[in-house]
Amino acid sequence: MSHARKERWTAFLILLPSIILLGIFVYGFIAWTMRVSLSKWDGITPDYTWVGFENFHRLFSKDIGGVAAIRFRIDLWNTFFFTVLFLLACVGVGMLLAILLDQRIRGEGVFRTVYLFPMSLSFVVTGVVWQWIFSPGTASRPRGVNALLGMMGLEQLQWRWFTSTESIGPFHLALIPVIVAAAWQMTGYTMAMYLAGLRGIPEELREAARVDGATETQVYRRIIMPMLRPITLSALIVLGHISLKIFDLIYTMTGKGPGFVTDVPGIFMFETTFQGNHYAQGAAISIVMLLMVALVVVPYLVTSMRGEVER
Amino acid sequence: MSARRSFDPMRLGIYLLLILFAMLFLVPVYVMLVSSFKPFAEVQDLSRMWLPPKAPTLESFQAAWFGVPEKGLRGLSLNIFNSLKLTIPATIISSLLGSMNGYILSKWKFRGADLIFALMLFGMFIPYQSILIPLTRVIATIGLGGTIWGLILVHVVYGIPITTLIFRNYYAEVPTEMIEAARIDGAGIFKVYWKVLFPLSMPGFVVVIIWQFTSIWNEFLFAVTILQRPELQPITVALRNLAGSQIKEWNLVMAGTLIAAMPTLIIYIILGRYFIRGLLAGSVKG
Numbered sequence: 001m002s003h004a005r006k007e008r009w010t011a012f013l014i015l016l017p018s019i020i021l022l023g024i025f026v027y028g029f030i031a032w033t034m035r036v037s038l039s040k041w042d043g044i045t046p047d048y049t050w051v052g053f054e055n056f057h058r059l060f061s062k063d064i065g066g067v068a069a070i071r072f073r074i075d076l077w078n079t080f081f082f083t084v085l086f087l088l089a090c091v092g093v094g095m096l097l098a099i100l101l102d103q104r105i106r107g108e109g110v111f112r113t114v115y116l117f118p119m120s121l122s123f124v125v126t127g128v129v130w131q132w133i134f135s136p137g138t139a140s141r142p143r144g145v146n147a148l149l150g151m152m153g154l155e156q157l158q159w160r161w162f163t164s165t166e167s168i169g170p171f172h173l174a175l176i177p178v179i180v181a182a183a184w185q186m187t188g189y190t191m192a193m194y195l196a197g198l199r200g201i202p203e204e205l206r207e208a209a210r211v212d213g214a215t216e217t218q219v220y221r222r223i224i225m226p227m228l229r230p231i232t233l234s235a236l237i238v239l240g241h242i243s244l245k246i247f248d249l250i251y252t253m254t255g256k257g258p259g260f261v262t263d264v265p266g267i268f269m270f271e272t273t274f275q276g277n278h279y280a281q282g283a284a285i286s287i288v289m290l291l292m293v294a295l296v297v298v299p300y301l302v303t304s305m306r307g308e309v310e311r
Numbered sequence: 312m313s314a315r316r317s318f319d320p321m322r323l324g325i326y327l328l329l330i331l332f333a334m335l336f337l338v339p340v341y342v343m344l345v346s347s348f349k350p351f352a353e354v355q356d357l358s359r360m361w362l363p364p365k366a367p368t369l370e371s372f373q374a375a376w377f378g379v380p381e382k383g384l385r386g387l388s389l390n391i392f393n394s395l396k397l398t399i400p401a402t403i404i405s406s407l408l409g410s411m412n413g414y415i416l417s418k419w420k421f422r423g424a425d426l427i428f429a430l431m432l433f434g435m436f437i438p439y440q441s442i443l444i445p446l447t448r449v450i451a452t453i454g455l456g457g458t459i460w461g462l463i464l465v466h467v468v469y470g471i472p473i474t475t476l477i478f479r480n481y482y483a484e485v486p487t488e489m490i491e492a493a494r495i496d497g498a499g500i501f502k503v504y505w506k507v508l509f510p511l512s513m514p515g516f517v518v519v520i521i522w523q524f525t526s527i528w529n530e531f532l533f534a535v536t537i538l539q540r541p542e543l544q545p546i547t548v549a550l551r552n553l554a555g556s557q558i559k560e561w562n563l564v565m566a567g568t569l570i571a572a573m574p575t576l577i578i579y580i581i582l583g584r585y586f587i588r589g590l591l592a593g594s595v596k597g
Contacts, residue, residue, distance in 0.1 A: 010500050011419035018412050018471050019427060025468045026434040029442035029449075036444055097332060100325050113583060114333045120579035120586065122529030124547040125572045128554040129339045132346070132561055137357060147360045184336065192587050245438035248531040252551050269440045274536060279444055286440035297436040305429045 030290065037283035044277055055284035068281065074260045075268050077170040079292075082179060082264070083243040089183035090239055091232060094190025099220065101191070102198045112195070116188035123185070127252030130181035134161040162254040165261055174261035178250055182243070190235045197231040198224065237300045244292045265289050346565035347371050354562040371566040375553075384563075385541060387570050390549035394528055394574075397459050397545055401466035402523040408467070409474020409519055410512060414504050416475065417482040418490055428479070435472035439532055447536055462537050462545075466527045473526075474519050477592045481515040482508060514585070521582055522589035525575045546571045 037056070040049040058065030059072040097115055101108055118126065136159070137143025142150045146158040160166075162177045201224060209219050247266030256263035256271070265285050273282025346354055348367040353359060378386030416428050446465065447456070455461030485508065493503045531547045538544050541552070550571045554564050579586050 007500050008419070008421050011415045011421055014411055014415050014500075015427065018408060018431065018475070021468045022431055022434050022471060025442065025446070026437065027430075029445040030437070032445040033441050033443075093332075097329075100329055103322070103325055105325070105329065111329050111333055113580065114336050116583070116587070117576065117579055118336070118339075119590065120525055120575045121572050122531065122547050122550075122575075124529070124531050124551050125568045126339075128550060128564060128568050129343055131554065132565065133339065133342055141357050143357050143360065147357050151358075151361065184339070189590060192590055196591055241436050245440070247440070248547075252531075252554065266438070266440060270532075273444060282440075283444055286438065286443070289438040290441040293436060293438055297433070301429055301432060301436075305425060 033283045034287055036280055037287045039280050039283075041279040041283075042277070042281070043279075046279070051280075055280050056288075058281065059284060059288065071260050071263060071268060072265070072285070074170075074172075075263050075265045078172060078175060078260075078262065079244060079246075079264055081171045082175055082182075082246070083240060085175075085179045086182050086186075086243050087236055087239055089179065090187050090190045091235060093183070093187045094235070095194050095228070095232075097187070097191045098194035098198055101195060112191075115191050118185040119188045121185065123248035124252045126181055126185050127249045130177065130184070131162075131253045134177040134180075136161045136163055162262055163258060165259050167261075172257075172261040174254070174257055178253060178262055181253060182246070182249055185249075186239060186242070190239070193231050193235050194228060197228050201227055233300075237296055240296050241293050244296065245289055343565045343569055346562055347569055349562050351560050351562055354560070371560075371562040372570070375563050375566040375570060384553075385549070387546060387549055387553070387567055389542065390544055390546040391570065391574075393459065393543055394545040394547075397462055397466070397534075398524055398527045401463045401470065401527050402520055404463075405467045405470030405474050405523055406516060406519045408471055409476075409478045410509075410516070411504070412471065412475040413478025413480075413482050413515075414508055416479045418485075418487070418503075418508075419500065428475070431472050431475060433472075434469065435476075439469070443532070443536055450537060457537070457539055457543070459538070459543060462533060465533050465537065466523075466530070469533075470523055470527070473592075474523065477519050477522065477589065478512075478515055480592060481512075481518075485511060517582065517585045518589045518592065521578055521585050522592075524578065525586070528575050 035048065036046075038050060038052060039047060040051050041047045054064075058068050060069060062069045062073075065072070097111075101111060105111065133144050135144050136146050142158060145161065149155065149157050160174075162174045164172075164174045166173045205223060206219050209223055210216075214222065245266055246264055247270065250262055250264055251267050251270070254262040256267050265288065269282050269285040269289065272278045272285060276282075342361075345361070345363050348369070348371070349364040350368050350370055353364060374384070376386055376388050378384050378388075412431075416424055450456050450461040450465070455464060489507055490503055493507050498506060528545075529547060530545075531551070534545050534548050535551075538548065541549075544552075550564075550567050553567050
C-alpha cells in the first residue's frame with residue numbers, strides 16, 4: 001500500500017468510531033423506532049407483530065383512534081401556532097434589538113449580556129420560573145401577573161393564563177404565556193445572529209449610500225435588510241426545528257393542560273410511551289415528529305453542503 | 312457618523328427602548344430573587360409576591376441545598392454533584408472526539424467525507440423522541456441502564472455532531488500551508504495534529520467545552536428517561552420534581568432554580584464571548 005493511501009485509511013479509521021456510533025444511535029435507532037411504530041407493542045414486553053400503519057391511522061382518524069386522534073389534532077394545531085408566533089417574536093424582537101444595539105450604544109456589552117443570558121439556562125429553569133409568574137391563582141387570591149394587575153387596579157385584565165380553555169378557532173390562548181417564556185429564552189439568539197451580521201456589513205457600504213442621499217431608514221430597508229436575509233433563514237430553521245420538537249419547557253411549565261390546551265407531540269409521545277407503556281403508539285408519534293423536523297432541516301443541510309462544495 | 316454631541320431625541324428614544332427591554336428580560340430574575348429570599352410565611356402572602364422581602368433570609372437556599380428530611384425533601388446538593396459527575400466526563404470525551412473528527416473532516420478529506428459529515432450533522436437536529444425507545448433498551452441491555460455512565464455515553468454520542476461541526480469550521484481557518492510544511496518534515500497524520508493543530512486549538516476547545524457543558528447541564532429528556540432513581544438524578548430532573556410536588560413552597564422552588572442556573576450562568580457571564588461563538592456555530596455554516 002502506498003504511503004498516501006495508507007494515510008487516507010488512517011484518516012478514515014479515526015472517524016470510524018464516530019461513524020459507527022452515530023450509524024447505530026441515529027440511523028439504526030430511527031429504523032428501529034419505525035419498526036416499533038408498525039408493530040402491536042402495547043405494554044411492558046415488546047411485541048413486534050406487524051400491524052402496518054394502524055398506529056398512524058389511530059393518530060389521524062377519529063373513528064379509529066378516538067381520544068388519541070382528537071389529542072393529536074390539537075397537538076398539531078398547537079405546534080403550528082406555537083411555531084409561527086414564537087418565530088415571529090424571536091425574529092422581530094431579535095432584529096429590533098440588534099438594530100438598536102448597532103447604533104453605537106454606550107454600555108452595549110451590558111445590554112447584550114442581559115438579552116442573551118436566558119440562552120444559558122435550562123428550559124426546565126425557564127419553565128419553572130415562568131410557571132410561577134403566570135400561574136393565575138384564584139379570583140380571591142390572585143397570583144403572579146394577576147396579582148400584579150390587581151396591585152395596579154387592572155382586575156379586568158386578569159385571566160386564567162396557561163390554564164385558560166378559551167380559544168380563537170383552533171388557537172388556544174393558553175399558549176400565549178408559553179410562547180412568551182420560549183421567546184424570552186431564545187430572542188437573544190436571533191439578536192446575536194443579526195448583530196454578528198450587521199457587524200459584517202462594511203461601513204463603507206452604508207457611507208456610500210448616505211453620500212448618495214439615502215436616509216437612515218432607506219439605508220436599512222434597501223441595503224441592510226436584504227443582506228440580513230440569509231441570517232433570517234438560518235434563524236428560522238434553527239428555531240423552527242427547536243419549536244417543532246419542543247418538550248422540556250412546556251412539560252415543566254404547564255404540562256398538557258386542561259383539555260390539552262398546551263399539549264404538543266413531544267409531551268404526547270413521552271406520556272404515551274413512558275407513562276402509558278403504549279410503545280407502538282408512542283413510536284408513531286415520534287416518527288411524525290421526525291418527519292416534520294426533517295422537512296425543515298434536510299433541505300437546509302443539503303443546500304448548505306452544496307454551497308460549500310461550490311465555494 | 313461624526314460625533315454629534317448635541318441632544319438628540321432619537322437617541323434618547325433608542326436608549327429608553329433598550330432599557331425597557333432590559334427590564335422586561337430581567338423580570339424573571341427579579342421574581343426569583345425576591346421569592347427565594349423570603350421565608351415560607353411571607354411567600355404565601357400572594358399580595359406581596361412582587362414586593363421585596365421584608366427581612367431577606369437565606370433559609371430557602373439552605374433548605375433547597377441541604378433538604379428537609381422531616382418533610383421528605385431531598386437536598387439539591389446531591390443532584391448538583393450528580394450533574395457534575397455526568398457533565399464533566401461527557402464534555403471532555405465529546406470535545407476530544409469532535410476535535411479529532413473536525414481535524415480529519417477539514418484537513419484529510421477523503422472521497423465521501425462531505426457526505427459522512429452531512430449525515431453526522433443530521434444527528435443533532437432529530438427529535439430525540441424518535442430514538443428514545445431503542446435507546447433505553449440498548450442502554451439497559453449493555454448493563455448501563457439507570458446509571459450515570461449510561462447517560463454519559465448518550466451525551467457523548469449525541470454530542471459528536473455539534474463538536475465535530477465547531478472544530479471542523481475552526482480548523483478550516485488554519486492555513487493548509489502549515490500542514491504541508493509539517494508533512495514535508497515527515498510528520499504523519501497524528502503528528503500533524505499533535506504538533507500543529509492541537510497547540511492552536513485552545514480557543515476552539517473553550518467554545519466547544521462551554522457549549523457542551525451548558526447543553527448537558529441543562530438537558531432533561533435523556534436524564535428523565537434513563538435515570539429513574541432519585542439519588543442519581545441530575546439537577547434539571549430534581550428541579551422539575553421539586554416544582555411538581557404537591558406542597559409547593561415557592562420560596563424553596565425559586566431558590567432551587569437559582570441553584571440549578573448558577574453554574575451555566577457564571578460561565579456565561581465570565582466567558583460570554585466564547586458562548587456566543589458556540590451559539591453562532593450551531594447554525595451549520597458558522
